[in-house]
Amino acid sequence: MADKPLRSAKSYGKLDRDGFIHRSWIKGTGLPDHVFDGRPIIGICNTWSELVTCQFHLRDLAEYVKRGVWEAGGVPIEFPAMSLPETQMRPTAMLFRNLLAMEVEESIRANPIDGVVLLGGCDKTTPGQLMGAASVDLPTMVVSSGPMLNGKFQGKDIGSGTDVWRFSEQVRAGEMSLKDFLSAEAGMSRSHGTCNTMGTASTIASLIEALGVSLPNNAALPGVDSRRKTLAHLTGMRIVELVKQDVRLSQILTREAFENAILMHAAIGGSTNAVVHLIALAGRVGLELTLDDFDRIGREAPLLVNLMPSGKYLMEDFCYAGGVPAVMNVLGERLRRDVMTVSGHTQGEIADAAQVWNSEVIGTPEAPIGPSSGVWVLRGNLAPRGAIIKPSAATPELLTHKGRAVVFENIEDYHARIDDPDLEVDETSILVLKGCGPKGYPGMPEVGNMALPPKLLHKGVRDMVRISDARMSGTAYGTVILHVAPEAEAGGPLALVRNGDEIVVDGPNRSLELLVDDAELQRRREDWEATREPSKFTRGWYKLYIDTVLQADQGADLEFLVGKSSSEVTRESH
Ligand code: FES
Numbered sequence: 001m002a003d004k005p006l007r008s009a010k011s012y013g014k015l016d017r018d019g020f021i022h023r024s025w026i027k028g029t030g031l032p033d034h035v036f037d038g039r040p041i042i043g044i045c046n047t048w049s050e051l052v053t054c055q056f057h058l059r060d061l062a063e064y065v066k067r068g069v070w071e072a073g074g075v076p077i078e079f080p081a082m083s084l085p086e087t088q089m090r091p092t093a094m095l096f097r098n099l100l101a102m103e104v105e106e107s108i109r110a111n112p113i114d115g116v117v118l119l120g121g122c123d124k125t126t127p128g129q130l131m132g133a134a135s136v137d138l139p140t141m142v143v144s145s146g147p148m149l150n151g152k153f154q155g156k157d158i159g160s161g162t163d164v165w166r167f168s169e170q171v172r173a174g175e176m177s178l179k180d181f182l183s184a185e186a187g188m189s190r191s192h193g194t195c196n197t198m199g200t201a202s203t204i205a206s207l208i209e210a211l212g213v214s215l216p217n218n219a220a221l222p223g224v225d226s227r228r229k230t231l232a233h234l235t236g237m238r239i240v241e242l243v244k245q246d247v248r249l250s251q252i253l254t255r256e257a258f259e260n261a262i263l264m265h266a267a268i269g270g271s272t273n274a275v276v277h278l279i280a281l282a283g284r285v286g287l288e289l290t291l292d293d294f295d296r297i298g299r300e301a302p303l304l305v306n307l308m309p310s311g312k313y314l315m316e317d318f319c320y321a322g323g324v325p326a327v328m329n330v331l332g333e334r335l336r337r338d339v340m341t342v343s344g345h346t347q348g349e350i351a352d353a354a355q356v357w358n359s360e361v362i363g364t365p366e367a368p369i370g371p372s373s374g375v376w377v378l379r380g381n382l383a384p385r386g387a388i389i390k391p392s393a394a395t396p397e398l399l400t401h402k403g404r405a406v407v408f409e410n411i412e413d414y415h416a417r418i419d420d421p422d423l424e425v426d427e428t429s430i431l432v433l434k435g436c437g438p439k440g441y442p443g444m445p446e447v448g449n450m451a452l453p454p455k456l457l458h459k460g461v462r463d464m465v466r467i468s469d470a471r472m473s474g475t476a477y478g479t480v481i482l483h484v485a486p487e488a489e490a491g492g493p494l495a496l497v498r499n500g501d502e503i504v505v506d507g508p509n510r511s512l513e514l515l516v517d518d519a520e521l522q523r524r525r526e527d528w529e530a531t532r533e534p535s536k537f538t539r540g541w542y543k544l545y546i547d548t549v550l551q552a553d554q555g556a557d558l559e560f561l562v563g564k565s566s567s568e569v570t571r572e573s574h
Pocket of ligand 1: 052054085087121122123160194195199201243447
């Protein structure tokens with residue numbers, strides 16, 4: 001048992017009126033007297049929901065965590081947290097990531113819990129849960145939902161999201177029937193679990209392993225694989241040990257752990273969304289992670305994983321090929337090997353115990369899947385604080401490009417004009433979308449991978465340079481420059497771009513320039529300020545979010561949530 005008295009003892013260990021109240025109202029759930037003898041109380045924070053298949057099976061999985069907790073001598077207590085079903089929420093699930101983080105933080109801190117297991121899976125759930133838990137800093141572990149089985153359609157594998165984008169472009173180009181398009185739906189999502197591509201959910205689950213906050217193989221075991229239940233059971237056992245040893249989350253989430261996560265992000269060709277989530281998470285433990293860390297550390301790793309959207313295979317294949325531990329094995333000395341994980345083993349030990357079983361899915365040091373493939377960070381007068389692009393998902397020839405802007409002032413403007421046959425656009429144009437950053441829309445929606453104009457699709461064009469302050473789905477692809485900071489809504493230079501302006505993208509040299517002189521930009525800024533309208537969102541969460549959200553380069557957390565906090569319920573911690 002830890003030398004320090006358990007946190008829960010302050011509530012359950014007292015033989016007075018307060019102890020009576022705490023114990024009595026939880027004994028009513030069916031807990032007997034003898035479990036209040038000083039055993040660790042393990043909270044199981046569950047984002048279970050019927051609103052999406054990604055988290056549908058988490059109630060079932062929680063039962064296996066509980067088995068493990070009981071077996072190790074702890075007391076499991078499950079509690080709910082807001083579910084964020086990515087494909088269902090409007091205006092965007094990202095608007096609510098920080099709300100989930102606040103809910104999880106306050107739920108853990110306010111209750112007599114000694115350690116916590118987070119159950120989540122869909123894109124924003126795990127980042128939100130982990131951010132909240134990091135601000136409380138108790139012993140913490142993650143069990144992810146696990147990916148869906150491979151999608152199937154007309155005898156072929158199809159990937160979540162990635163093939164939706166492909167099929168819908170084919171329908172718009174007249175190459176696929178609507179009947180076929182609709183019949184692909186059920187085959188794409190045919191089991192419980194998260195998207196089966198290396199989209200945001202699978203990326204985050206992989207980074208969770210690289211950060212060391214889950215047991216090995218958490219990312220790739222399919223949601224319906226019996227071994228995920230075993231992993232949940234073992235997690236339940238392990239969290240009790242972490243409480244006894246008082247291993248806090250901040251001892252796991254070190255600078256080197258984040259560097260391993262950035263390396264893994266590059267090696268798996270991970271979702272661009274992970275950039276904002278990792279920066280926000282680091283902020284919760286008092287670490288400053290920057291966009292430049294991603295560009296610099298990401299260059300150390302080649303692309304090692306051949307999964308959609310950058311490659312060919314799906315998460316089920318990744319699991320059978322060895323998953324994240326096998327990638328760490330291939331990373332070799334690039335991995336920060338001495339970093340300790342919640343498993344009690346270092347990342348180096350985990351990597352040494354792993355092996356690649358299919359080198360078509362996970363490349364080798366001698367034959368990687370592709371060159372360095374982290375994100376590139378572009379800067380210039382169009383993005384003074386940075387913008388990102390995922391080169392492995394882009395058309396190589398377009399990574400260096402000069403073209404004239406076709407500007408959409410907001411998403412409504414885009415929808416109103418993109419299908420117009422008279423839209424003045426050709427394949428050399430650059431589509432520019434404003435008003436979709438954190439404060440815009442609001443919530444920084446995944447609309448950066450704008451569908452192309454039909455008149456170009458019919459000519460066979462399948463990619464163009466697109467620039468916005470939005471995010472894009474981790475399952476999407478294309479030459480898409482995202483997260484422009486500052487965003488247009490916050491007065492960034494993106495707000496000043498006009499139709500016909502020339503823009504130069506120089507990916508290899510990391511620059512993004514608007515070829516408009518400073519005097520003209522100043523005139524446009526004065527116009528913009530004079531015609532700016534106040535926000536329409538004047539109440540509730542939307543208002544708090546818009547008033548306090550940070551820009552994408554700072555992780556889009558709320559400004560007053562950044563920095564270390566603690567598990568103490570004191571005036572100082574609030
Ligand atoms: Fe939930 Fe993709 S929609 S993980």
